Amino acid sequence: MRRPLSVVLAGGGTAGHIEPMLALGDAIRRRDPDLRITCLGTERGMETRLVPARGYDLRLIPPVPLPRKPTADLLRVPDRVRRAVAATRAVLHEVSADVVVGFGGYVALPAYLAARRAGIPIVVHEQNALPGLANRIGARLAARVAVTAPGTPLHRGEHVGMPLRTAIGSLDRASRRVEARGEFGLDADRPTLLVFGGSQGAQTLNRAAVAAADTLTAAGVQVLHARGPKNTHVTVPARPAGSAPYVLVDYLERMDLAYAAADLALCRSGAVTVAELSAVGLPAAFVPLPIGNGEQRRNALPVVEAGGGLLVEDADLDAGWITDHLVPLLTDPDALAGYARHAAAAGIPDADDRLAGIVLDVAARAGTSR
Structure with a gap:
């Protein structure tokens, strides 16, 4: 034998x-x-x-x-x-x-x-x-x-x-959405923005998202924001009763549930992140790391060029950019669905x-x- x-x-x-x-x-x-x-x-x-x-x-x-x-x-x-x-x-x-x-x-x-x-x-x-x-x-x-x-x-x-991972490659976002949003204390039916900068968070993303918190939640957009375990100084005042939630966590143990809960991500464009998002059909606004050899920008380009996401340079990301680009997208279900279809078409689960x-x-x- x-x-x-x-x-x-x-x-x-x-x-x-x-x-x-x-x-x-x-x-x-x-x-x-x-x-x-x-x-x-x-x-x-x-x-x-x-x-x-x-x-x-x-x-x-x-x-x-x-x-x-x-x-x-x-x-x-x-x-x-x-x-x-x-x-x-x-x-x-x-x-x-x-x-x-x-x-x-x-x-x-x-x-x-x-x-x-x-x-x-x-x-x-x-x-x-x-x-x-x-x-x-x-x-x-x-x-x-x-x-x-x-x-x-x-x-x-x-x-x-x-x-x-199988938990990502086999994820059916639509069937897990209600469960996932409940897991994070989010409303079942509001448009949802996921913000994360890798396991340690990202200062630029943290600063811009927090500065745009009032605009996002006033527009009915709820936020799930992983700030990074060392960034406990990043805070958002409690939202008024009945308004869209803004949920801050140090770290996301279950990225599959975070992806299922979200309609759009604001994130870096490391190779694994880009591949996971496209595999599950989650569109994103990619913010390439502004150091290194430019590989993060290159990682995101195929998805962005396919219509499955946006690209914003680190120096250009602020509350105004989120207000001008992400709020209109998050409050337009048809546009979001189109971006999701294009993101999924670019993915290989x-x-x-x-x-x-x-x-x-x-x-x-x-x-x-x-």
């Missing part, structure tokens, strides 16, 4: 790498519960908490941060790569890996190089519209390359979408299953050729 397939997933570092990695792991398990899944990470990443909590085996390797600019630290990269590749090869040998799937970040580059040297096929998944260095290298070595956004400039990239099919196909082909 042939042993079960062994899949190694390399996606440590940030939640943007880890969440799609775990969503893929879940999809693979649904197809083949006996298959072995091993996750690679480093001791400094969020994977030390998130991966074991989801029931996956985590192996730690030395991180290989790649400097964005030529500095003295660049001279130390080759030695770091050698040590990380050696540690990764030992893991691949121990678990008898049939395929390595990389999601970019500190862990991916040594995983790609170790797999290449061991003759193990590689699958690359790129979350952002602008690929990082690790995945640009990995794409040249890979059997298959999957991308989240159409037009991503990556060698042989196939538009597959972003692997998402089954990307986890699509990527699982690619990975298992590559692993099976490699197995028959050995």
Whole structure:
């Protein structure tokens, strides 16, 4: 009898790498519960908490941060790569890996190089519209390359979408709306704006939304606003009896219910956020992070150009912009419905299953050729 397939997933570092990695792991398990899944990470990443909590085996390797600019630290990269590749090869040998799937970040580059040297096929998944260095290298070595956004400039990239948690990918917003609004203390029938800036909140979004609170609720729009656990200074006076609620929370544990409760989101445009919103058909006003290489703007553009959202630069977002652009939209049910249809058309809710099919196909082909 042939042993079960062994899949190694390399996606440590940030939640943007880890969440799609775990969503893929879940999809693979649904197809083949006996298959072995091993996750690679480093001791400094969020994977030390998130991966074991989801029931996956985590192996730690030395991180290989790649400097964005030529500095003295660049001279130390080759030695770091050698040590990380050696540690990764030992893991691949121990678990008898049939395929390595990389999601970019500190862990991916040594995983790609170790797999290449061991003759193990590689699958690359790129979350952002602008690929990082690790995945640009990995794409040249890979059997298959999957991308989240159409037009991503990556060698042989196939538009597959972003692997998402089942709770998000299978969410029926309309059927969960009343339940979700009740969970957050919102009215069942009012138009609802969801404001969030990631797990830590976002100062620009917090400031603009709070400043527009009176205008929003006076127009009959209720708000669910996740300010971030460190932003307890962000407050809104209690609304008068009978007016639209403005609900402030530190953090949203159930994003599926938050999406179901909302008609429109005001948020950053990280790759996972954009993919989740479009997958569930929730239109958004995207506010790209004003630092970095512009990838957040690129992430949002396909949805915005499809008519599923708006784009506002961080410097332009204030209470006046919300009053001029979001209040008229939130109080126009037909316009909102149109944006929702276009957002859903741009989404791929089954990307986890699509990527699982690619990975298992590559692993099976490699197995028959050995």
